[in-house]
Amino acid sequence: MTLAAFAALLADPTRAAFCTALLDGRAWTAGELARHARVAPSTASEHLSRLIAGGLLAEERQGRHRYVRLAGPSVATLIEDLTAFAETTPAPGPGTGTGRVNGPAAAPRTLGEATRLSAEARARTCYDHLAGRLGVAVSDALIAGGLVTEDGGLAVTERGRDWLAAQAIELPPRAGHRGGRPLVRSCLDWTERRSHLGGALGAALCRAALDRAWVERIGSGRALRVTPDGGRALRELLGVELP
Structure with a gap:
């Protein structure tokens, strides 16, 4: 093709x-x-x-x-990256050749749509990993805590692997190997305009958060709600404080 x-x-x-x-x-x-x-x-x-x-x-x-x-994950990455790119790409002005930054999507048309967008901005899934303010906060905490390093490209540190093992969070055996899914990758968050972590690590963390009821889905969409147990776990394990 x-x-x-x-x-x-x-x-x-x-x-x-x-x-x-x-x-x-x-x-x-x-x-x-x-x-x-x-x-x-x-x-x-x-x-x-x-x-x-x-x-x-x-x-x-x-x-x-x-x-x-x-x-698959590669398609999800492509769609999310294109979405983020489209939201920040200058659009040509009529007849001038100049442009403007698109900024956020068009204003919500209904109260229900506004509520959904607000919830998704707080916490949502980006295919199979955490996004929104929650996803960015978790990513920042992993890097600040030395569990993930940005030196020479994103990678899980030995300390990070020990932490994952202590939390019984398993990574796929072939993650990071040639032909397999990247172990950890940066994904531009279209609401926060900053990066959150995807890849096999992001998927494993999201799966654990859902399985352990740290977060729960809101309705049938992508939005998530952090539960009281989840708030305590995020604070105690990663030092993440969410409003």
């Missing part, structure tokens, strides 16, 4: 909306995505087929239901 053909997959607003919705890391049905993008089921099916054929989405069928998810 040529670069132009690949870019065309995301050039359609409906297909772009599908991909950003799937950044919550879960599988959605075609009907759920159709309602999310406010298109007819037949239209959604056509767009999904193109995204699957292009390798951006993977499909699973269970009975009559068709589930789709992002094809």
Whole structure:
């Protein structure tokens, strides 16, 4: 597939909306995505087929239901990076050749949308790792505590590996090896305009936070809520203080 053909997959607003919705890391049905993008089921099916054929989405069928998810972490990284880039890229002014910074997305149209956006800015999933103010705070704490180093590129330190073992947080055996998922990578947070940590480490931390009920999902979207137990754990283990 040529670069132009690949870019065309995301050039359609409906297909772009599908991909950003799937950044919550879960599988959605075609009907759920159709309602999310406010298109007819037949239209959604056509767009999904193109995204699957292009390798951006993977499909699973269970009975009559068709589930789709992002094809993998590399696709999620691509979508999140493009989203962050689009939010900060200057847009040309009409007839002048000058531009302006796009800044945040358009103002929310309803109270419900404003509430969702506010919740996502506080804490959310970015595919399979923590994002928003929570994700940035955890990333800062890991680096400040010497568990992750930025010297010569992001890496988990020996102290960090000992800490993970003490918390029974396991990393995939091939993480960081050639052909495997990066052990830790920087991911630009589109609401905070700073980086949070992704990669296998980010996924392991997010999975532990959800499994141990340190955070819980709000509704069916990407937003998370830090629980009282989670607040105590983050404070005691990492020194993270969240309002």
